[in-house]
Amino acid sequence: MGRCCKCNSRLLCLCLLPCMxxxxxxxxxxxxxxxxxxxxxxxxxxxxxxxxxxxxxxxxASHPLSPFWNLRLEDGAVWNQLQHVWDRQxxxxxxxxxTGSMWKPNAQLLMETEDGCSDCMSDACSVPLKHxxxxxxxxxxAFIRSMHCREYxxxxxxxxxxxxxxxxxxxxxxxxxxxxxxxxxxxxxxxAIRETWGxxxxxxxxxxxxxxxxxxxxxxxxxDSSMGPHPDLKNLLDLENQxxxxxxxxxxxxxxxxxxxxDLLLWQWIQQYCPTATFIFKGDDDVFVRxxxxxxxxxxxxEEHRLWRTNDTEMDLFLGDVIYNAMPIREPSAKYYIPxxxxxxVYPPYAGGGGVVYSSSLALRLKxxxxxxxxxxxxxxxxxxxxxxxxxxxxxxxxxxxxxxxATDRGNPCAYRSLLLVHRRSPKEMLxxxxxxxxxxxxx
Numbered sequence: 001m002g003r004c005c006k007c008n009s010r011l012l013c014l015c016l017l018p019c020m021x022x023x024x025x026x027x028x029x030x031x032x033x034x035x036x037x038x039x040x041x042x043x044x045x046x047x048x049x050x051x052x053x054x055x056x057x058x059x060x061a062s063h064p065l066s067p068f069w070n071l072r073l074e075d076g077a078v079w080n081q082l083q084h085v086w087d088r089q090x091x092x093x094x095x096x097x098x099t100g101s102m103w104k105p106n107a108q109l110l111m112e113t114e115d116g117c118s119d120c121m122s123d124a125c126s127v128p129l130k131h132x133x134x135x136x137x138x139x140x141x142a143f144i145r146s147m148h149c150r151e152y153x154x155x156x157x158x159x160x161x162x163x164x165x166x167x168x169x170x171x172x173x174x175x176x177x178x179x180x181x182x183x184x185x186x187x188x189x190x191x192a193i194r195e196t197w198g199x200x201x202x203x204x205x206x207x208x209x210x211x212x213x214x215x216x217x218x219x220x221x222x223x224d225s226s227m228g229p230h231p232d233l234k235n236l237l238d239l240e241n242q243x244x245x246x247x248x249x250x251x252x253x254x255x256x257x258x259x260x261x262x263d264l265l266l267w268q269w270i271q272q273y274c275p276t277a278t279f280i281f282k283g284d285d286d287v288f289v290r291x292x293x294x295x296x297x298x299x300x301x302x303e304e305h306r307l308w309r310t311n312d313t314e315m316d317l318f319l320g321d322v323i324y325n326a327m328p329i330r331e332p333s334a335k336y337y338i339p340x341x342x343x344x345x346v347y348p349p350y351a352g353g354g355g356v357v358y359s360s361s362l363a364l365r366l367k368x369x370x371x372x373x374x375x376x377x378x379x380x381x382x383x384x385x386x387x388x389x390x391x392x393x394x395x396x397x398x399x400x401x402x403x404x405x406x407a408t409d410r411g412n413p414c415a416y417r418s419l420l421l422v423h424r425r426s427p428k429e430m431l432x433x434x435x436x437x438x439x440x441x442x443x444x
Contacts, residue, residue, distance in 0.1 A: 090372050149252075152252045156248060176213075179216075179280060293420055
């Protein structure tokens with residue numbers, strides 16, 4: 001009897017075991033389905049603006065390494081609002097890959113339609129903003145009224161200057177194009193530069209004794225009548241250009257807040273008339289450059305790039321005295337005054353001090369990316385904005401001396417041995433320093 005009970009119990013267990021396992025499996029499946037249905041993914045906060053892409057391309061936009069602008073629309077900041085509009089217009093995530101658009105800008109934030117303004121030289125083109133601009137200085141108001149204008153006719157051009165120079169000296173192209181920002185009346189500065197560090201032709205380095213072609217041009221606008229009456233210097237400028245053939249002049253007011261235009265127009269000019277130059281120096285007409293030492297440095301960088309580049313990558317060299325985490329100056333009497341209702345935020349890293357050097361290939365990339373960055377009245381900061389949009393940082397070089405040498409060292413030629421650029425020097429000081437620095441290696 002006991003043996004029969006044991007057999008029946010074992011048989012019952014064997015029968016129930018598959019049922020129990022199947023039941024557990026069903027419970028597991030039901031619980032998994034319930035959890036899946038009730039799960040809500042976390043909200044993803046977008047911290048970046050994707051760069052634009054071709055309307056005919058189906059490839060995804062690349063992911064930036066860091067944010068470009070603060071995406072929160074800054075109340076009371078004209079530039080931030082205008083840039084925010086462009087960021088959204090060029091963001092492929094917010095646009096269809098068709099002629100239609102998923103998002104349209106708020107017309108109240110736009111200063112102008114992109115092609116609705118043809119009279120850029122009279123400052124007559126503007127659309128009212130939501131901001132009261134009457135509290136801004138007149139110079140800033142004039143900038144805002146014309147900041148959408150980027151195309152100006154040339155008054156003086158040198159279309160064949162780079163090609164002719166290369167033919168004369170039997171080289172393929174200029175190693176260095178020196179583009180100096182000047183004004184019509186600064187005759188002495190330009191002449192001192194031509195006679196010293198900015199002379200065009202074959203220039204020999206200190207250590208590299210192979211001559212490299214240097215070509216110098218001066219970037220000018222037209223005289224700014226808003227600064228008061230001034231003598232008409234047009235005939236003198238024409239005579240200067242006839243003799244030296246190195247003046248580039250455009251028909252816009254040559255005011256401090258318009259210096260950024262010289263960068264934009266220079267990039268356009270380079271693309272059309274001097275695309276084969278290897279490097280570009282852009283500087284003011286009150287700096288002193290040790291051109292021979294600069295050529296040595298650039299020759300070294302060119303060789304390093306030739307040895308280490310892969311897949312024919314372009315050189316992204318941008319060199320100068322780099323300033324980090326700078327804040328806008330809010331003092332109205334300061335030269336670089338930027339009102340808070342025009343721009344809010346920290347400046348991106350930028351190179352200041354009167355002069356920078358960058359590769360020609362990077363100049364063409366800056367030209368393209370500048371189409372998506374609103375003009376800013378401080379040219380050095382604007383270059384930093386364009387670089388950040390490209391995902392690049394300017395390289396700091398201690399030889400670019402922004403704030404000059406100590407007063408006790410300025411007369412000592414050997415104190416300049418490690419420098420590439422010093423700011424500032426008058427025309428007379430340039431001539432004196434040039435003579436002192438001849439055969440510097442032998443003196444020190």
